[in-house]
Amino acid sequence: MTAAPHGDRTGAWFSGPVHGPLPILLLVMTAATGLVDAVSVLGLGRVFVANMTGNVVFLGFAVAGAPGFALAASLAALGGFLVGALAGGSLATRRARRRGHLLRDAALVETVLLLVAVGLLIGLSGTPGSGLASAVAALAAIALGLQNSAVRHLAVPDLTTTVLTMTLTGIAADVRSSGRVVVTRRVLSVATMFLGALAGALLVLHVGLARALLPAPVLLAAIVGVLAVVVRRPAPWQEPVGARA
Template sequence: MPVVLREARDTLVPDMAGPHGPLPPLMLALTVLTGLVDAFSYLLLGHVFVANMTGNVVFMGFALAGAPGFSLLASAVALVSFSAGALVGGVAVHLARAHRGRQLQHALLAETSFVAAALIVTLVSGEPYTGGVRFALIALLGLGLGLQNAAVRALAVPDLTTTVLTLTITGTVADSRLAKGPGSRAGRRVLSAAAMLAGAFVGALAVLNGHPSLPLLLSAVLLAAVSTAATLLARSDAPWTKPPAGR
């Protein structure tokens, strides 16, 4: 079997006795979620991301320069909300620092509540999402994705950050044999990019076909499934549950 396919297989069906146990496929599921929520926020909340903060910093620069279609306030609300979520997530994962399954469980249960609240807002308010409704959605989703990122950072599964793909893509090329590197782990890295692409595609397809709440509904269902898995994994005492060295 080619190395790339073997790496992809090992990510989707990991060795339960390995250093990260069942975490890789769960990280891929959360990467799909990132694509879903950012498709919703960018297309319906006015050129703002709730998961990828690099984009918001760039958008703030655009807004300051007077570029049409970009809101300094919306990007700032996303940044502040995301940071607040990361703070709460940091507390949650540090309280459960001895067990990676519990770290994931605590963060995802909180994230699910925020995404579910955002879904309810969309259903109650109806489209278009403007004024206070718009900022409430940005805040709720920013809080949820900040929580997710805090947990993912603590879990430290290589190449599966669930949001940042720039370094992942760079590593795929820079570490390749063609670049005289040690090996690109392309199977896992390509899966990560494909997962975000799939989430963004499905989210955009739903929005463009008149189903604005569907990306958040799918996100809530996905989070419920991953949270259930994390709750079951929180009972495990396998080696992967121990935090990585230095964490």
Template sequence: MTGSRDHGPLPGLLLALTIGTGLVDAVSYLTLGHVFVANMTGNIVFFGFAVAGAGGVSWSATLVAVGCFGAGAFVGGRHGSTRTTHRGRLLAVTCGAQCVLVAVTALLAAFADPTRRGTQLAMVALPAVAMGAQNAVVRRLAVPDLTTTVLTLTAAGLFADRTSNQVRLRRVASILAMMTGALVGGLLLRHGRIAAPLWAAAAVLAGCAVTADRLRRRDTAESWS
């Protein structure tokens, strides 16, 4: 059903969110102790490494990320449970809340001591909540091949399935969007401050929130509600 459903501008907005995911995961993985705030598959593996005492992985940061991601997903799932809510409004409200969480994280990175353990855990917790909510709401939006936080099934489907060029293009675009976010995040960290990728991610989220809200108010928005 979701393959033939009209998704309006949602694919483009979700690709933007995928770029944002790459940005925040660049910060968490490269500066906060090899932990992801969006990719929970990686964190489960990292927690196994941490318990084994291998790889210098922080078990506390990993547990905080998984727990806060779950909390965000729980809240996002409750928010997205109302079937009468327009998908544009659902996305706009979620992106707005995420923007606040990521912006607060950027403020911590800019004005607190990012080498302190408490600051680092807070910088893991806040975006993990944001990414958990995003993941839950994106599931509710049900746009195929655009999960925004994980690409394993997308990459497998790209090579394993016989599909139309449109589907293949969407999958490739999703992979490139995540890669772009990670690339930009890495460059900003290399040549700037820790907060820079977080401000960029907050800007992406703010843009998605405003765009989704405006587009869902148009007369044609009913077709992708």
């Protein structure tokens, strides 16, 4: 991922000229990711729809016949994620010169996909059957694959919104060399994912899958609304990071 210019490490974190409002919006998106993965793991047969490293591992467990792991849902999530990433790459190419428009459009498509997934789960009692679980996993994975691809092109350091391995590594490995802004960004990324997963787990356990998933598209819709307003005014953060290097 493209490294941030030095000004991003010392300037205003939430509204600086390099990334503008993107960091706070990506933190909201990270919380939504934790919530969606909580629903998928706890309600769809132990399948990740955002974290493909975990999903590939779960897929191996399912192929081995380990109980509790859904082969069909894992395959659907893996395939859906690739489709979403492909779509996200195409969207990023078309919106390459406007980062705010890219995130707005990606979040809008995600919102629609997750609302369809919520619709499939409405009225469901108990654990969804393999067919329904696979369909919901595929839709959610398409949404998260699209998100992952779009966010990758935004190039905001330490805010991938879907995986935390390198973020956690950076917190520990660079603790002596990273500035306060960088450490804060990384810690907040981990914290928001945790809080999203916690909220998702509590909702799954106490209110059911459809209602547990619903806050995710609501958060994404809020991101769309914010960006619909802020992108109307040209600003330096809208330009690709590489163009200002």
